[in-house]
Structure formats: structure tokens, C-alpha cells
Amino acid sequence: MILKSSSSRIVISVIKHIVLIGMLGFLFYVFFGAYENLEALYNTFGKDYFSRYAEAETGSKNLVTSILLDYRLFDSLFEAGILLIAVSGVIWISRHEIEEKNAQFMIDKFKTPDLFVTFSRLVYPLMLAFGFYVIINGHLSPGGGFQGGAIVATAILILYYIDAEKDTNINLIVTVEKYIYIAILLLATASYFTRGAFFTNVFPLESSADAKSIYLVVLNVLIGFKVALGLWAIFTAFLKEGR
């Protein structure tokens, strides 16, 4: 390629930046114009329907959980599937043929300060309990399987602060995670046999809120465990890679 002199390169780069800012500003202007227009057109059908009927039809006080686990369960299954695929992909890419790559390092400076270790030991059971609380109460207060699973995963990661050389069996984690995903799929399809429709609550529409919440709690727990195991597996793969 023809070598440009450095001053013309600077000029080109400045022009590029100005054009970029101009384009982004233009998009912002169009977006703003669309937004003003939106206020007149705003259709509240979805909002009204959910606020009026969701609690009665799904047995969950938390509207978000009712949408995630009942109205749009099909989406949530594949969202969980995204996490499953991401975990499997990360494990595959980080897997090497030489099994134990524990080349002894002459200089190994990694040692967690004692303050962190003590603090982590204090915080770990609290975080775990809070995570379980968020999972199980997903249908009554903000939370649910996905959120609680992330919190439980964070709690488990604190264990690595305490003991960095911890030996974890990634294959076991991933296998259990896949079995849980199969269980979720089966539970979601089970509604076809009890209710005649796919991917919704197992209990029929007329049953009490308590009965429906059994299904919601079970599904939340399964999703929570699956998410926690998946995130734990990703973290372990990163930690093991290169040790």
C-alpha cells in the first residue's frame, strides 16, 4: 500500500472521528424524533393485560416471573439454552490434550491476603442463603431462577478466594447441568399432557394459586441450579486454563 505521510494520516483520523460523531449525533436525533412520536402512539395492550390478569392466571405476584415462566416459557427455555451452549463452547475451546498442565513455576507469587480469606469465610454463607432466598421466592418478590442462580454462582466463586488451589471436576458440573436442563425441558413439555397446551404451567388454569406456585418454585429452583452450575463451570474453565 502507498505509505501515507504521518500528517495526512492524522488528518484522515480526525476526519473519521468527526464523521463518526456526526453520524452518531444524527442517529440520536432520529431516535429522539421517533421517541416524541411514540408518546402519541403508545399502545398499552400488553401492560394492561398483564397487570389485570397475570396474577390470577399464573399464580405469581411477580409479573416478570409470570411472563418468564408461563406466558413466554418457550423463550426462557432457549435463554437457558444459550447459557448451556456458551458453557459447553468455553469448555471445548479451553480443553487441551495434555491433561495436567501443572508445570511447576519457579516464581509463583499468588497468595491471597489473610484479611480477604477471613472476610470471604464470613460472607460466603450469607451470600449463599441470600441466593437461595432469591431463587425460591422468585414468584413473590423480585428475583427468580436466573437472578438467584447468578448470586449463588458469585457465592461459590468466593470459595476460590479462600483456596485458590481448589480442585474441581468440571466434567461433573457440566454433566449435572445438562441433566438439569433435560429436567427443565421435560417439566415444560409436561403441560401438554395435563393441560393440552405446550410450555405453560403444569396445573390447569382453574387450580388455586398455591398449586400453581408449586410449579413455579420447582422451575425456579431448577433454573437457578442450572445457571449457578453453568457460571461456575465457565469460571473454573478460565481458572484452569493456563495453570
Add this chain to the structure above:
Amino acid sequence: MAFFSVLLIIIPVFTALVIYLYKHSAVKYLTFIAQLAMTILAVLYYREFSDQWASTLIVFGDWDLRIGISLINDEISMSFIFLTLFSFWMVLIYTFDTRQSNRTFLFFLMFLQGVFLGLLQTYDLFNMFVFLELTTILVTILIAFKKSGDSFRAAVYYILLNASGVLVFLIGVIIMYNVFGTINVGVIGEAIDSVGEATSVRFAYVLMMAGIAVKSALFPVFSWLPKAHGVAQSAISALLSGLIVKGGLYMFIRINQMFSGANLESGEFFFYVGAATAVVGVLFAVSQKDIKQILAYHTVSQIGIVMMGLSSPDFDTFYGGLLHIFNHALFKSLLFLGAGVIIKAYRTKYVSDMRGVFKTMPAVSIFMIVGMLSITGAPLFNGFISKTIIKYSIEDSTLKSWILFGVNIGTATSFIKMSQIFFGPRRMTLRLYAPFDRIALMGFAFACVILGNFYIPISDGFFGVELSYISVFNFDAFFDYFVALAIGFLIYYFIIKKDYRPIRMIREYKPSFQSANFVFIMFVVVMSVYFVLIP
């Protein structure tokens, strides 16, 4: 019976999970059993519903149509479903290895099939987003499956660009939900007549189309395709070029159908986008030396031709584009799988190093020749049919006809260059143990020939389209084809073979990721100016 459509999604996903979990080596036969089950279900489903597509609508959970997620099928989605099943059959046969089973590979492959079949049938915008995202991630992992440096770079480039595209699509979906209160495609399609002129609706269209343009590798956001399809394993490249990129085109069809009441006049704009894609693709393809890069750039250019057909509001042109999608899927997969066999045997990927393929591997050569004749549009093969339909429909405009003619010449040039591999003496090559790959090639080649000759009953029976005005056995067709070949040969001999400086510069032009982003933003801006500001 209507629930078969759900089974088509669930069976591959289940099979994938089972294959991963059970370590017994016989588990790889499960893929064939699952594939057979799905084919039978699809055929029964088609026969049941072929004149009453509206009754295929399923709403999950039996909720109100505007609240729940729904699936629906019609002729277009059924034809895509059959194409998917056929492509995956062939790829499974091609990669089948009786001595070992790569369970992780089959896991990702079958999961991809389930997700793609879901994408084809869904009738809900956010569901489309979820499936698009899932397809992106699965394809990234499959591109990086070889674990070589080039594959990782291509996979990272792919996921960054495509994830931004899908994100822009999501913003469009959010705007639509705010305007309509529902994200069911059918309900929006009916309600859009009244609000079609609004800025927000048009801006949502622009955003959704930008995302779809990235997924379909249109100009100017196609730069991920040559990188990704050129370095992946051949079976994966065949699947990507043949099928997954067509998913983006399928979404283009669906979103356009949804917005048809809004009078957006998008036909001319997307025709020129398609024309630009076709021209740029063929220009790059002619300058490449790596066989898989050549094929990848040709995918870009053929997608441009498809877009020239799909963009028009006239049904016949649209049908030409649709037919070219299927034809391209068949012959491009054939070419990629054949290229894979040749690369494995010759241990090189450069066309100039490959000679004597015809004497060394006659069966593979014959199938590759079938593929090359199809892509250049020879009569008696399937490429001719769709290219002729598009040619007839744009013959009123001289500019458009010349563009199409130029692209055809470029394609001919490039494949004449590639056909040099057949000449020459026989070579000693490594015969790797892959017993069934010839069968996969034969399957695709047969499909090309069948579609090239029996297009009238197939189009009539499946789509109800009358194609008898296209005749294969007339003198004009052959004459035009040989003229194109002759001009292609002259261009090859006098220009390409000498490898002049401009050609080398085109080959070595590698756009950076920064410029790809810049171009993407510019594309969104140009579309908003055209669709939102001007009207």
C-alpha cells in the same frame, strides 16, 4: 398433528443432549434415527396441512394470540424446513466416521438444527431475536471448532459483528412493542396499515433491517463472511454458506411481509444493495487464490443476486430470488464439501497448487463440475432457472441487466480459473478414511440436476407458480451461456492469469474491525435518511 412443528424443534435438541451425556460409541447412530424421525414428521405434516396453512398456528399455553408465543408454517417455511433437513442429512453423512465419534461436534450440530428449525417457524419477534442470538453463538463455536489461530480470529470477528447486528435488531423489536403492545407478527401485520407513516415504525424497520443485513451478509456489512467461511472446517462452511446465512434472508422475507401494509417502498433500495453486494463479491472472488475464500466470496455475490430478486414487490421476481436461495444452498454446499475432500487429499488450499484432480479423484471431479456448471448458470442445471427468472424480470432496465450480466461473467471467470485444477497428471494423495463423503456429494449433485430439469412440476406442485415460460432446450439459452463462458475465459486468460497489481491489491485488502463498525453505522444512517427522513 399441528404439534409436529414443536417436535421438529425439540427432537434435535434432545438428541444433542443425549449424545453429549451418554459416552457409548453407538450413540452417534442416534443422529440418523432422529433425522429420519424428523423427516417423516415433516412429510406427514406437509401432507396434512398443504392447503390450509392458517390452521398450523399454535399458541403456546393457549393464551391470547397477542400475549403468548406462536408458531406458524406456510409454503416458504416448509420449503426451508425441507432444505434444512436435507442439508443436515448430507453434512451428517459427510462427517460420519465409523471409527470414532466426535460427540461434542454432533452435540453442537444437532442443537443448531433444532434452533434453526425454530427460527423458521416462529411467529413472534422476540422469539426470533432469541433464536438469532442462539444461532450466532452456535455458529461461533462451530467456526472455532478447529482451534487454530485463524479460526479463533475469524470466530471472534464473527461474534462481535453479528452480536452488534442482533442487538440493533432487538432495539427495533422494542420500538415495535411500544407502538403495538404486542410482538406477534400476524397481529402487527394487520395493525400496521394505520400507523405505517409514523417515524417510530419506520425507524424500527430501519433498525431491524440493519440487524438482518448483518446476518445475511449484505453490502456493506458482509466482511465477516469470507473470514468465517474461509477458515472453518469444510462441512461447517458448507452448512454456513448453504443454510445459516439463508436464515438471515428468510427473516428479510418475513419482516418485509410484516411491514407490507406500511408502504415503505423498500424495493429499489434493497435491489441496489443486492446489486452492490453481487458486484463487490464477485470482484473479490476473482482475485483470491485460496479455494475456500473464492467460494466464500461467491456466496456473498450470489446472495446479492438473491436480494435482487427478493427485494421486488412483483411476485415473479420474488419467486426467482426464493428459488435461487434453494439452488444456491444446494450447489454451494456441494462445492464446499468437494473442496474439503480435495484439500484433505492434496494438503494445500491454494488453487494454483492443485492439479490433476480429474485423474486422481474422478467421482469428486464430476460432482464438482456439476456444482460449477450450476453456479455459472448452465442450462440443464438449477442455477440457470433462477438466474433466468431474475434476468427476465429486470430486462426492462438496461442498467440492471448489465449489472447481472457483469456478475455472471465474473462468476464464469472465477470458475474457469478454478477448473484448472482438473487438468494435469495424476498425483499420489493421502486417502484419508472418510467412506461416506462421496455419498453426500452425490446427494447434492443429484438435487442440482433434478431441480434443473423438473422445475416446472416442482414449482407448480409446491408453490403453485407457473414456470413454463422458461425453457431449457432452446438455442438462446445455450448460446448466451457459451458467450458468457467465452468472455469469462478471455478475461481470465488476459487479466487474471497475469495477476496484475490491482488484482493483488484487491486480494490483500483486509478491512479492519474498526472500519467494519464504521461502515455498519454508516449503513444505519443511510437507511434512516432514506426511510425516515425523506418521506
Add this chain to the structure above:
Amino acid sequence: MGDLTMLDFTAYALQVLLIIMAIAIVVHKNNGTIIILITTFSLITASLYVINRAPDVAIAEVAIGSAIIPLIYVISISRQREFIVLDKAMDDFIISDNTFTGRGYILLKRFTDYYHLELNLCNDVRLCSLGSGKDQKLCEDTNVDLIVSHDEERGVYVLKGKASSILMNKLEQMAKDYDDIEVIKFKDRDFGD
């Protein structure tokens, strides 16, 4: 402007801060700073979610964006900063008298200092005993970046690494000054399908 409540004002201020953080993330070069900025970005978005009355999303954003993502980034960036050298020479090229004063060590230290990397030497007995034919596979399969060995016949020290790593070019340049140090780069073996 009359009905602009405190909450609205906070929301606008946070959104402006968000844009500033985004520009800061793009402009900064130091990876550590960027991780902290990403974490702050995630926390600000979580607060915005709470202000817009979406606590579910806020919980998810905090857990993932402020706890798991920074951990993963920190681990991967700290791995990247190491340059791992396998010493098969076993003589005083790198270590003499149990201190790091060998000529090879000085060269490698200059090299890693140039790129702000951390030099990590190892001499695992099991890996060292693998024959030199397996060196390329060793580089590909494990995370070893450089293999130092002594070619007895020619009396040179051979440094082997992957050609796809851009750092090797610089090492080659630096090693030109030394007569008895040779740099070999393994090309990526990728003609398989």
C-alpha cells in the same frame, strides 16, 4: 422544568455519567483501568434499572455485571500478562549459581519488559524430558510460549516459539545481536480441512 423531581434529575445525571463512562472505556489503554470502568458502568446501569422500577433486571445486572464479569476479565488478563518460558537447557544460560544472571535471562527480561509482560520461568521435569520433536506440539497444546534448549552439536541456544505470535518478531530482532542464540518460529499447521 417545573415538574422535574429529584428522581428524574438523578436518572438524567446517571445517564450522562453512563455516556462519559462509555467514552472513557473506549479511550483508556490500560486493561486494569478498563475492567474497573466496566464494573462501574454495570453498577450505574443497575441503579438506572431500579429508578425505572425494574428490580429483577437490577439484581441480575449486579450479580453478573459487577461480580462475575470482572472476575473473569481479571483472570484472563492476568494470564495474558505472563510469558511462560520452558527451560530445557539446564545449564547456566539462564541461571548461574542459583540466581538469575545468565545471559539468556537478561535477554528474556529485556524482551518481556519491552512488552510489560511478566516473565515466568519453569523447568518441569516431565515436560523437559520430551524430545525436541515434540516441541511444536508442546507450544500448541499447552500455554508455554517459548522453549529454550541447547543444541550441543552447533553450540547455539535455540529459542522456539509460535510464528503466529507477533512478539516473536521482536525477540528475533533482539537475538540478532547474539551470535550463539537462534530463534525458530513454528508456523501454524493448518492444512487440515
